[in-house]
Amino acid sequence: MLGKILGGRYQIIRHLGGGGFGQTYLAGDLHLPGKPQCVVKQLKPRMTDPEALQAARRLFDSEAEALYALGNHEQIPRLFAHFEEGQDFYLVQEFIEGQVLSRELKIQPQFAEIEVIHLLQDLLTVLEFVHQQQVVHRDIKPSNLIRRESDRRLILIDFGAVKQIGVQSLDADEASVTIAVGSSGYMPNEQLAGKPRFSSDVYAVGMLAIQCLTGIYPKKLREDPKTSEIIWRDQVQVSPEFANMLDMMVRYDYRQRYESAKEALEVLRSLTTTAPVAAVLAEPTVVSFDGHLAWLERGDDLFQRQRYKEAIVAYDRVIQAKPDDDVAWFKRGMALENLKRHDDAAASYERVVQLHPHDYLAWYKHACVLVLLQRYDDALPSFERVVQLQPANYWAWHDRGKVLENLQQADEAIASYDRAVQLKPDFQLAVESRKQLLSQLRRVDTLYHLQHYDEALASCDRTIEQDPDDALAWFMRGMALDNLQRYEEAVVAYDRVVELQPDDYVVWFKRGTIMEKLLRYEEAVASYYKVVQIQPDNYWAWYDRGRLLESLHQHEASIASYDRAMQLKPDFQEAVEGRRRVLQQLKSGETVPLEEDDATIASTYQPGGVYKQAAIDLKAHHFQDVLKEYRDRLHPESFLPAPGAEETVISKPKRTEASGVHQLDGSEDTIVSLPKTEDDFQQGASGTQRLEVARPATSTAMNGAGYDRWLNKGRTLEKQKRYAEALNAYDQARELRPDDAALWRCRGNVLYGLERYEEAIVSYQQALTLKPDDEAIYCCVGGAFVRLKHHQDALTCFEQAIQLKPNSHIAWYWRGRALYELRQYADAVQSLEQALTIKPEFQPAMSDRDRIQHQLRALELQT
Numbered sequence: 026m027l028g029k030i031l032g033g034r035y036q037i038i039r040h041l042g043g044g045g046f047g048q049t050y051l052a053g054d055l056h057l058p059g060k061p062q063c064v065v066k067q068l069k070p071r072m073t074d075p076e077a078l079q080a081a082r083r084l085f086d087s088e089a090e091a092l093y094a095l096g097n098h099e100q101i102p103r104l105f106a107h108f109e110e111g112q113d114f115y116l117v118q119e120f121i122e123g124q125v126l127s128r129e130l131k132i133q134p135q136f137a138e139i140e141v142i143h144l145l146q147d148l149l150t151v152l153e154f155v156h157q158q159q160v161v162h163r164d165i166k167p168s169n170l171i172r173r174e175s176d177r178r179l180i181l182i183d184f185g186a187v188k189q190i191g192v193q194s195l196d197a198d199e200a201s202v203t204i205a206v207g208s209s210g211y212m213p214n215e216q217l218a219g220k221p222r223f224s225s226d227v228y229a230v231g232m233l234a235i236q237c238l239t240g241i242y243p244k245k246l247r248e249d250p251k252t253s254e255i256i257w258r259d260q261v262q263v264s265p266e267f268a269n270m271l272d273m274m275v276r277y278d279y280r281q282r283y284e285s286a287k288e289a290l291e292v293l294r295s296l297t298t299t300a301p302v303a304a305v306l307a308e309p310t311v312v313s314f315d316g317h318l319a320w321l322e323r324g325d326d327l328f329q330r331q332r333y334k335e336a337i338v339a340y341d342r343v344i345q346a347k348p349d350d351d352v353a354w355f356k357r358g359m360a361l362e363n364l365k366r367h368d369d370a371a372a373s374y375e376r377v378v379q380l381h382p383h384d385y386l387a388w389y390k391h392a393c394v395l396v397l398l399q400r401y402d403d404a405l406p407s408f409e410r411v412v413q414l415q416p417a418n419y420w421a422w423h424d425r426g427k428v429l430e431n432l433q434q435a436d437e438a439i440a441s442y443d444r445a446v447q448l449k450p451d452f453q454l455a456v457e458s459r460k461q462l463l464s465q466l467r468r469v470d471t472l473y474h475l476q477h478y479d480e481a482l483a484s485c486d487r488t489i490e491q492d493p494d495d496a497l498a499w500f501m502r503g504m505a506l507d508n509l510q511r512y513e514e515a516v517v518a519y520d521r522v523v524e525l526q527p528d529d530y531v532v533w534f535k536r537g538t539i540m541e542k543l544l545r546y547e548e549a550v551a552s553y554y555k556v557v558q559i560q561p562d563n564y565w566a567w568y569d570r571g572r573l574l575e576s577l578h579q580h581e582a583s584i585a586s587y588d589r590a591m592q593l594k595p596d597f598q599e600a601v602e603g604r605r606r607v608l609q610q611l612k613s614g615e616t617v618p619l620e621e622d623d624a625t626i627a628s629t630y631q632p633g634g635v636y637k638q639a640a641i642d643l644k645a646h647h648f649q650d651v652l653k654e655y656r657d658r659l660h661p662e663s664f665l666p667a668p669g670a671e672e673t674v675i676s677k678p679k680r681t682e683a684s685g686v687h688q689l690d691g692s693e694d695t696i697v698s699l700p701k702t703e704d705d706f707q708q709g710a711s712g713t714q715r716l717e718v719a720r721p722a723t724s725t726a727m728n729g730a731g732y733d734r735w736l737n738k739g740r741t742l743e744k745q746k747r748y749a750e751a752l753n754a755y756d757q758a759r760e761l762r763p764d765d766a767a768l769w770r771c772r773g774n775v776l777y778g779l780e781r782y783e784e785a786i787v788s789y790q791q792a793l794t795l796k797p798d799d800e801a802i803y804c805c806v807g808g809a810f811v812r813l814k815h816h817q818d819a820l821t822c823f824e825q826a827i828q829l830k831p832n833s834h835i836a837w838y839w840r841g842r843a844l845y846e847l848r849q850y851a852d853a854v855q856s857l858e859q860a861l862t863i864k865p866e867f868q869p870a871m872s873d874r875d876r877i878q879h880q881l882r883a884l885e886l887q888t
């Protein structure tokens with residue numbers, strides 16, 4: 026049916042309802058400009074017999090005539106047209122905008138006495154007219170009364186007589202027709218018996234009034250078993266005169282009722298001018314029934330006494346008399362608001378702004394009520410109107426902000442709060458709303474776009490002051506600093522977050538981006554790596570890591586990272602591109618890739634110092650160059666091992682305290698002990714544990730706890746010879762504090778344990794960069810060189826150590842061993858002797874010296 030055009034002009038828009046008699050539709054009149062809405066009632070005659078149909082047609086025509094006449098009353102919809110189409114009959118009526126009384130009763134089942142009096146006045150007035158036209162309505166009930174929105178008057182719809190058409194059978198008599206029309210509960214016995222009269226409508230109105238007073242549905246009201254009279258007066262307190270009148274309206278015997286609406290209305294009028302019903306109407310100010318000003322005052326009076334329901338009735342009287350009275354509409358809106366009838370209140374305010382589009386207060390009230398109804402989309406334009414009309418209304422700016430916030434338009438909301446605060450700097454509510462929104466936004470990064478970083482920063486600082494462990498506040502602080510381009514400080518903030526929440530991948534990611542901005546690419550790589558450790562499927566982090574490794578020329582690692590990104594997101598174009606670029610560079614043979622870990626280690630090199638070039642070379646992955654550089658710088662003369670020199674075992678591995686505990690391989694005939702510091706030798710197995718970690722003055726407390734944890738874990742694992750895990754622990758510690766020489770030395774030791782001597786050397790080198798005067802570290806480097814069979818380099822290291830600490834019996838001892846390997850036996854013995862001079866009971870030196878001397882003697886004997 027929807028969209029169908031009836032009668033050549035009425036296009037169906039919506040189904041409104043319908044019952045046994047037919048269907049009712051909302052339609053648009055295509056013949057009129059703007060296609061105004063109208064109601065189309067369809068009546069389906071059940072009969073097929075042509076004669077009966079003809080009779081029905083006649084009845085339809087005559088009823089329609091009556092309806093045209095009735096439609097002249099302002100409380101009855103106009104009948105625009107009636108026609109027959111496809112064996113159905115149609116009535117076209119004026120569409121009444123409003124709400125049926127039955128709905129009103131659902132919301133508010135009980136009315137005040139005064140409301141019911143007004144309702145009766147309204148209803149009996151129109152019914153008087155209907156009866157004057159010699160028409161009995163036959164179906165007065167709440168669902169056939171529409172409260173017209175524009176003036177709050179009751180409109181009577183759905184006259185029963187036309188319904189006959191739909192039920193009339195061929196040989197139906199009058200009785201069978203009328204029985205079918207009417208609604209049980211509101212229908213008196215004579216109507217039920219097929220003899221409706223004017224007083225039947227009076228009965229229905231009386232029942233409706235009693236329902237409104239008691240809140241009881243008519244069918245549920247008790248009846249006197251003897252008299253069949255309705256018993257209702259015990260249900261509600263009303264003035265006896267008014268109750269008597271209602272009793273008269275609903276008498277079982279129609280002869281005892283008021284004959285028609287006119288008679289009933291006259292009685293009601295007389296009641297309202299005499300006590301005590303008059304008292305109910307609060308006569309002092311009511312000069313007359315139609316004196317709308319008096320009703321307005323009455324309404325105000327009731328409003329002030331918080332009798333909102335009655336106040337509304339009074340305002341309605343004003344509106345009935347003067348539908349354009351904006352004051353009454355406005356006050357009615359306020360009364361409705363107090364009754365929490367927000368929908369109705371909104372409609373009332375809407376009426377005010379229709380009448381007075383410049384009434385900013387009505388716009389404001391309208392908007393506020395819509396907010397209460399959570400109709401934010403509708404509320405926003407009303408607030409817009411307020412701020413348009415009153416640009417300095419800071420309340421409106423604030424409330425507008427709230428609506429925008431609810432509509433997820435955060436930026437605009439902040440701007441609105443801003444305006445409110447600008448207009449009234451001490452407007453705490455706006456200040457708070459704004460702050461609250463800002464703090465919510467920090468989770469979604471929208472803060473970036475809002476440019477209130479200074480304030481955000483101040484607010485974070487306040488939070489941190491109260492709770493230094495508030496990770497979120499630190500995170501916010503980092504972001505704000507980031508936006509203020511105070512990157513170094515941002516790093517500190519983010520570091521604090523990772524300390525508090527080591528698994529917070531977001532902050533690692535942010536840290537990575539900042540490191541990039543600071544051109545600290547290696548640290549950025551490490552940060553992104555952290556992200557993927559926590560979130561292995563974070564393809565963005567894999568991609569960013571790949572990108573940075575690419576610019577660091579760590580091509581293999583970069584490809585691996587891009588690969589991961591592509592695995593996780595095959596259509597990741599940037600990663601595909603990156604990978605292609607790196608492959609191209611590799612093909613052109615630009616560099617030799619090195620293991621990633623080395624590169625990461627290299628990243629911590631500080632510029633300057635003797636190892637600067639080495640660090641640069643290491644970044645370029647020329648490890649051999651690193652060694653050469655190292656060698657050259659320490660010892661410019663070139664020491665080349667004697668051609669064909671054999672490596673000789675001079676002592677068996679020892680597990681004595683004195684020779685160290687690091688039995689690094691199982692070989693029986695190789696010197697494997699890691700050169701120890703003097704202290705280490707003295708302390709024996711516990712040497713490593715005694716290692717003091719000097720925390721640089723610049724280190725902040727924030728990394729302390731995490732750092733120590735990792736360091737201690739590393740030491741324990743190292744002691745257990747779980748070198749790989751120890752390395753990992755040290756690396757974690759290194760990320761928190763890359764500036765601790767002792768840590769680098771420990772790290773070198775485990776790399777040594779893992780027989781990754783080159784890397785061990787790099788680690789030791791880093792320790793030396795931080796602590797260049799530590800002779801013990803030189804010994805460590807020398808030891809690694811020994812393992813690499815770079816005896817000359819080893820010798821250089823030991824000599825460097827001796828330079829730094831001439832009385833280091835360890836350095837002398839190891840120097841002796843390097844010389845031995847270089848077949849400089851005499852010098853070797855001399856070096857061992859020196860060690861023993863410094864520390865006479867130093868067993869390893871003693872035994873090695875004895876062995877060499879023994880071998881020398883054997884050689885002499887041979888020659």
Ligand SMILES: Nc1ncnc2c1ncn2[C@@H]1O[C@H](COP(=O)(O)OP(=O)(O)OP(=O)(O)O)[C@@H](O)[C@H]1O
Pocket residue numbers: 041042043044045046047048049064066102118119120121122125168171182183
């Ligand atoms: N002139 C009108 N203006 C606005 N709404 C109307 C008009 N006439 C009827 N309606 C509405 O259309 C809907 C259907 O009305 P209709 O009276 O045809 O059927 P009904 O009330 O469901 O059944 P019954 O005929 O048994 O009373 C109702 O909600 C009514 O309020």
